[in-house]
Amino acid sequence: MTMYEYECACCGRFEERLAMGSAPRTHDCPTCGSTAKRVYSPPGLAFTSASVVALHEQDERSREVPDVVRRQAPTTSESRPPHPALAHLPRP
Numbered sequence: 001m002t003m004y005e006y007e008c009a010c011c012g013r014f015e016e017r018l019a020m021g022s023a024p025r026t027h028d029c030p031t032c033g034s035t036a037k038r039v040y041s042p043p044g045l046a047f048t049s050a051s052v053v054a055l056h057e058q059d060e061r062s063r064e065v066p067d068v069v070r071r072q073a074p075t076t077s078e079s080r081p082p083h084p085a086l087a088h089l090p091r092p
C-alpha cells in the first residue's frame, strides 16, 4: 500500500492509502465528497539543513582541491585575544 496525495478545492489536501500503481487521477474528498485532483510532491527522503549541505560540499571539494592557506594560524595563546568571559580574571 502506498500513500497518494489529493487536493480538494474546498477542503485542501488529504492522503489516501491505495495499492501501488492503482491511484486514479481524481478521488472523492472524504470530507465533502467533491472530486479532488491528485497532486505530486517530492518524497521525504532527507531533510538536511542548508548549513550541513554546505559543509558536506566543502568537504567533498577539499578532497580533490584543498583550500590554499596563505598565512599560518596563531598557535600561542598570547597571540589570540583572551576569551571575553575570562577577561575579568586576575593576570599573573
Ligand SMILES: [Zn+2]
Pocket: 008, 009, 010, 011, 012, 029, 030, 031, 032, 033, 034
Ligand atoms: Zn472536500
